Amino acid sequence: MRLLRSVLLRLATTAVTLLGVAVIVFFVIRVVPGNPVAMMLPPGATEEDVARLSALYGLDKSIPEQFLIWAGGVLQGDFGTSITARQPVLALVLGRLPATLELSVMALVIAVALGGVAALTGTRLRGTRVEGGIDVANGMALSVPDFLWGLVLILLFGVLVPVFHISGRVTPSLDLPFTTNFYLFESVLRLRFDLWADIVSHMFMPALALAIPLAAIIGQLLKQSLKETMHLDYVTLSRTKGYGENHVILREALPNAILPTLTLVGVQFTFLIGGTVIIERLFSYEGLGNMAIEAVINRDLPLIQGIVILFAVIFTAVNLAVDLLYALLNPRLRHA
Amino acid sequence: MNLNRRSLLKLSAASVALGATGLPARAQAIDELVIAYNVTLPSWDPTVGPSAVNPTIQGLYQSVFDQFILQQPDLKPAPGLLTEWGWNDDRTQVWMTVREGVKWHDGSDFTAEDVAWSLARVAKPETGSPIQFVWGTLANHRVEGNKVIADVVQFDPTIFKWMYFLTGYVLPKAYYEKVGAEGFEAAPVGTGPYMVEKFERNAFVRLKANENYWGGAPEFKTVTIKFVTDAAARVAEVESGNAHVTLEMPYEEYDRLKGGPLAGVAAPISDIGMIFLNDIDVMLDPNVRKAAAHAIDKQTIIDRLLGGYGVKIDTLETPEYDAYDASITVEYSPEKAVELLAASGYSPENPVKFKIQTTKGFKPKDYEMIQAIVGLWRKVGIEAEIEVYEIAKHYELRAADQLAPAAFYNWGNSVGDPTTSTGFAMFGPSPHSVWDGEDLINMIGPLWGEADEAKRIEGWKAVDRYVAENALVIPLLQYVQPILHAPGVVVTPHASGALLPHLMKRA
Numbered sequence: 001m002r003l004l005r006s007v008l009l010r011l012a013t014t015a016v017t018l019l020g021v022a023v024i025v026f027f028v029i030r031v032v033p034g035n036p037v038a039m040m041l042p043p044g045a046t047e048e049d050v051a052r053l054s055a056l057y058g059l060d061k062s063i064p065e066q067f068l069i070w071a072g073g074v075l076q077g078d079f080g081t082s083i084t085a086r087q088p089v090l091a092l093v094l095g096r097l098p099a100t101l102e103l104s105v106m107a108l109v110i111a112v113a114l115g116g117v118a119a120l121t122g123t124r125l126r127g128t129r130v131e132g133g134i135d136v137a138n139g140m141a142l143s144v145p146d147f148l149w150g151l152v153l154i155l156l157f158g159v160l161v162p163v164f165h166i167s168g169r170v171t172p173s174l175d176l177p178f179t180t181n182f183y184l185f186e187s188v189l190r191l192r193f194d195l196w197a198d199i200v201s202h203m204f205m206p207a208l209a210l211a212i213p214l215a216a217i218i219g220q221l222l223k224q225s226l227k228e229t230m231h232l233d234y235v236t237l238s239r240t241k242g243y244g245e246n247h248v249i250l251r252e253a254l255p256n257a258i259l260p261t262l263t264l265v266g267v268q269f270t271f272l273i274g275g276t277v278i279i280e281r282l283f284s285y286e287g288l289g290n291m292a293i294e295a296v297i298n299r300d301l302p303l304i305q306g307i308v309i310l311f312a313v314i315f316t317a318v319n320l321a322v323d324l325l326y327a328l329l330n331p332r333l334r335h336a
Numbered sequence: 337m338n339l340n341r342r343s344l345l346k347l348s349a350a351s352v353a354l355g356a357t358g359l360p361a362r363a364q365a366i367d368e369l370v371i372a373y374n375v376t377l378p379s380w381d382p383t384v385g386p387s388a389v390n391p392t393i394q395g396l397y398q399s400v401f402d403q404f405i406l407q408q409p410d411l412k413p414a415p416g417l418l419t420e421w422g423w424n425d426d427r428t429q430v431w432m433t434v435r436e437g438v439k440w441h442d443g444s445d446f447t448a449e450d451v452a453w454s455l456a457r458v459a460k461p462e463t464g465s466p467i468q469f470v471w472g473t474l475a476n477h478r479v480e481g482n483k484v485i486a487d488v489v490q491f492d493p494t495i496f497k498w499m500y501f502l503t504g505y506v507l508p509k510a511y512y513e514k515v516g517a518e519g520f521e522a523a524p525v526g527t528g529p530y531m532v533e534k535f536e537r538n539a540f541v542r543l544k545a546n547e548n549y550w551g552g553a554p555e556f557k558t559v560t561i562k563f564v565t566d567a568a569a570r571v572a573e574v575e576s577g578n579a580h581v582t583l584e585m586p587y588e589e590y591d592r593l594k595g596g597p598l599a600g601v602a603a604p605i606s607d608i609g610m611i612f613l614n615d616i617d618v619m620l621d622p623n624v625r626k627a628a629a630h631a632i633d634k635q636t637i638i639d640r641l642l643g644g645y646g647v648k649i650d651t652l653e654t655p656e657y658d659a660y661d662a663s664i665t666v667e668y669s670p671e672k673a674v675e676l677l678a679a680s681g682y683s684p685e686n687p688v689k690f691k692i693q694t695t696k697g698f699k700p701k702d703y704e705m706i707q708a709i710v711g712l713w714r715k716v717g718i719e720a721e722i723e724v725y726e727i728a729k730h731y732e733l734r735a736a737d738q739l740a741p742a743a744f745y746n747w748g749n750s751v752g753d754p755t756t757s758t759g760f761a762m763f764g765p766s767p768h769s770v771w772d773g774e775d776l777i778n779m780i781g782p783l784w785g786e787a788d789e790a791k792r793i794e795g796w797k798a799v800d801r802y803v804a805e806n807a808l809v810i811p812l813l814q815y816v817q818p819i820l821h822a823p824g825v826v827v828t829p830h831a832s833g834a835l836l837p838h839l840m841k842r843a
Contacts, residue, residue: 034728038735040386040466042502042760045768049469050735056464084378084386085537086521096538154572162576166569172540172560173368284564286539294376294538298386299728 003327010323014316021312022074022305026067029304035059036083036299057083059301070305079309080302084294089306093288097310098181099169100280100287104273106184106203107210111272112265114211115218122219123226123249134219141216146275150209150282157205165202167284174198206283210275214268221264225257232256259329266322270315366824369556369837372570372579376538376563380524381517382505383457384464389502391607391748395834396561399543400441401526402506404432404451404499406551409830409839411606411656411752417451417506417527417550418499427491427787430474432484438550440508441531452477452484453509467503470495491785493792497751529554529838538563543837554838561837571820574598580822583835587643587700590818598820604647605817605833606750608654609699611692611709611810612734612743612761612770618690619741623680624718625807627673628742629666631716637708638813641701645816651800652747652757654814656831659754659796664804673716687719692742693733696724699746699815706744739770746815750832754796755784762803771808 037053054060058069073080079089122134144152158166170176170183174195178186184203187196229235230253238252277289284290288307295303373396379387382397406416420433438446456477458465465471473495474486498504511525524532529551530543543559562579564570571589573579575597594600611628618624638646653660674683682688692710696703703724710720723740725733733739749757763780764772779799786792803809819835821827828839 033732034726035732035735036386038731039728040389041735042389042466042768045466045469046766049466052461052468053464053466056462082378086379086381086385086517092537151568154569158572158578159576162578166572166576166578167372167562167564168539169536172534172536172542172562173558282566282569284539284562284566284569286536290538290565294378297728298378300386 003324006327007320007324010320014320017316018309018312022071022309023067025305025308026070027063029299029301030063030066034299036301039299040083070302074309079306082295082303083300084298084303085300089302092291092303093306093310095181096286096288096291099183099285100273100276100289102182102184103203103207103210103276103280103285103287104269106207107214107272108265108269110207110211111214111218111268114215115222118215118219119222119226120249120254122223123230123253124245126227134223138216138220141212142220144213146209146213147278147282149212150206150279153205153209154282163201164205166205167202169199169202169286170195171198171202202285206276206279206285209282210272210279214272217268218261218265222257222261225260226253229253229257259326262329263322263326266318266325270318273311273314273318366556366580366822366842368558368560369581369825369840370573370579371559371561371835371837372564372573372582373561373835374565374567374570374582374584376565377535377541378537380521380532380535381507383454383503383507384466386466389466391502391750391833394502394750394832395830395836396541397505398528398834399530399559399561399837400524400528400532402528403504404454404506405496405504407500407750407830407832409828411750411831413496413500416500417446421496421499423488428488430486430488430495434482434484435550436482438527439548440511440527441525441546442508442511444508444510446506446508446527448479448482448484450506450509452479452486454506455484455486457507458503465503467498470498471503491787493784493786493789494751494753494755497753497756501751501756530559533558549838551838555841556837559837574820574822577822580825581819581827581835581840582821583817583819585818585820587645587818590645590820591643593820599823599825600818600820601827601829602645602816602818603829604654604656604814604831605829606654606656606752606831607699607746607748607815607833608649608652608757609646609702609705609744609746609812609815610652610761611812612739612745613807613809614737614739614741614743614770615772617741618688621680621688622806623676624682624688624690627676627682627716628713628718629807629810630669630676631673631712631718632709632810632812633668633712634812635668637705641704641708642813642816645700645818647814647816649811649814651804652761652809652811653754653796653800654752657749657752657754657757659758659793659800661797661800664797664801666804666807670712670716677717682717684715684717687714687717689719689721690742691723691740692720692744693723693725693730693740694744695727695730698727702744702746705812734768734770737770737772742810743770748833750834754793754800758796758800758803759783762799762809773808776802776808 037050041049082089082092085092118134122131125131154166157164180186184199235248235252238248276287277292280287280289281293292307375392377393377396379385382388382401387393402417404418406414408414417435418432419435423430434448434451440446457463459471461468473490473492475489476487478485508525512520529546529549531546533544534542540560540562545554545557547553564573567585570582571585574582590600613619613625634648650666651664694703694706706722713720760766760768762771762776763769764777783792783795817833819827824843826841826843830836
């Protein structure tokens with residue numbers, strides 16, 4: 001019952017958060033320099049042309065008036081029409097969301113795998129040169145931003161040893177039988193592993209670039225948690241019972257040590273989605289982040305609003321999910 | 337595994353060999369042409385919205401649609417869908433003869449109705465054409481046989497030039513009316529050399545050759561244009577053999593690759609770099625303006641910063657433009673700059689101060705060029721403070737006439753007419769002009785409606801001379817567009833900057 005009340009409270013605060021984000025974004029992008037009509041009109045246009053196009057895109061009204069019109073539309077599921085693509089914003093944004101989600105999830109899986117292996121190996125071989133090597137690798141992974149990792153990967157696996165695709169999400173010449181935009185997921189469901197391999201070969205480098213810094217964070221935190229847990233009495237007890245070191249780490253220490261890492265992974269996942277903006281641009285990956293940059297460059301105000309609102313929804317949803325998962329996994333919270 | 341130096345070398349060699357087997361596109365005969373393009377295509381309608389006036393997208397549009405009049409690689413017009421055109425004697429009507437035997441991509445006949453409808457559509461304010469102020473100078477479009485006639489509401493000597501410029505495209509009347517704007521976005525139909533086979537927004541467009549193209553079927557039957565907006569990724573695409581052609585990369589990268597595994601072509605295009613001078617503050621002093629112009633060593637800047645890829649200009653006209661006059665020059669003379677500043681009481685010890693705005697990374701070495709210019713200015717007694725702005729802010733400030741005393745910008749004019757370079761940039765009443773001097777307004781005013789072409793061009797040359805002599809703007813350079821391509825492709829550059837696959841051939 002308490003859990004349900006807590007969930008309802010979180011949903012209410014989420015709604016307030018989203019409203020706040022909508023108001024801030026709407027006003028800020030209209031106040032910063034860069035009027036889409038000024039960008040659109042070529043030299044030679046007159047003041048009348050400016051007025052005509054401003055009216056056409058609804059920019060002739062005051063900002064509060066524009067907001068009320070937009071908010072009224074949003075409540076009815078109409079996020080407006082993109083100025084550049086001349087398509088409904090909602091359709092454009094939802095059409096690109098699966099690509100970004102798949103990339104983010106793949107990056108998360110890689111990060112968890114790399115970080116987990118690094119942490120477990122470091123813990124198992126603590127005090128040795130291997131742990132030192134892992135710490136050095138972690139430091140390097142953290143100190144280099146993801147887009148630079150992207151450039152390094154392009155050079156290594158795109159140019160020097162060209163085994164992965166540098167740009168795009170799928171080879172243009174392939175015929176896709178998909179009915180959704182979750183290409184990776186649907187290719188598995190349809191048992192089209194030829195397409196799956198092609199999609200993975202496009203996604204791998206951007207996903208790895210996103211994953212490397214996150215893997216380092218996960219690795220460091222999990223190793224630290226594991227080390228602390230390894231000194232606890234119950235772990236010592238399991239050792240005295242004769243269990244091997246691998247069993248002690250995996251079965252005894254890990255379930256407790258993983259909780260802080262899980263919270264971190266949830267929070268970092270939202271940052272990961274934010275990080276796709278730059279990485280998608282670098283790899284010309286047809287996701288939401290790439291679309292966001294185009295929208296900002298072109299001052300496509302309705303599209304910017306739609307993308308930011310969707311990002312905000314994802315952030316709050318992921319945080320909510322992490323909180324719930326944490327409550328379910330942590331007995332003290334579950335029974336509180 | 338015992339990994340020693342020898343085994344590491346063997347492993348590396350094996351990896352390289354394995355990788356090379358996957359992507360040997362450069363060495364093979366090219367079946368499907370792949371182009372790594374520097375911009376994305378937001379919308380397929382080439383006549384409305386922001387995309388319609390984005391010069392970098394025009395090459396994509398021209399692959400699928402035809403303009404009313406064909407523009408050749410040297411910017412000169414040629415018969416296209418219109419085979420002949422002109423005014424009647426008293427300039428109250430225009431007439432256009434429409435090419436016969438042309439088919440739309442959906443197999444239907446292209447007719448004069450399509451031309452009349454396309455012209456009338458963009459002339460309507462409600463269509464949302466950004467160029468309505470031009471197309472609206474014609475009205476009452478009508479068809480007589482294979483001719484289209486329209487009444488001239490306001491005489492514009494450049495109207496036919498707009499027919500191969502921004503938004504000057506012919507769309508299919510029947511098809512567009514049947515499918516509507518949304519249907520047209522989903523399945524665009526043109527008369528151009530290529531047909532759209534597949535389009536993924538922000539990702540790629542796959543084109544099939546129009547075998548019935550009136551200008552002859554393109555050599556490459558399938559062309560994939562990948563939208564790769566990052567320059568490093570574009571270079572990697574061609575370097576790895578994933579793409580055969582790309583454009584707009586750093587000149588250093590161009591030089592590194594063109595003599596090696598790739599071929600290259602770098603030709604001047606119609607874009608120029610310039611510094612707007614606003615008629616405010618110290619720029620009202622002619623000595624300051626002239627000193628600022630004389631103190632810039634344009635050729636050295638081009639040589640040192642752009643690797644020689646640029647053409648020095650002293651007016652807003654490039655050599656390909658109709659009103660280019662090679663006799664108008666502004667010499668580089670720091671001595672003269674010092675003299676001029678001294679006459680106004682300035683010196684290196686007591687410099688004149690103003691702000692200069694510039695983009696950073698919008699055009700090749702834009703910020704670095706301004707840094708160099710500020711350095712040259714400092715030597716003669718000009719202390720300029722650099723402010724970096726986004727291009728979107730430039731447009732807004734320019735429209736509000738709030739630019740700093742000096743502001744770097746790049747200007748495109750792919751029709752090469754003086755009205756769309758000097759005219760729009762320097763005519764005070766235009767919201768896009770920065771210099772608002774009455775003298776210049778009086779010189780330019782009569783030229784807008786000048787019907788005698790020779791007199792009109794001479795008039796613009798006189799304006800350019802006046803602008804140069806009084807340093808009302810500082811033209812810097814004409815840009816050179818670098819294109820890298822596989823040795824198996826022959827690329828014909830277009831002076832408008834449009835990269836056109838139908839002009840590409842097999843080597």
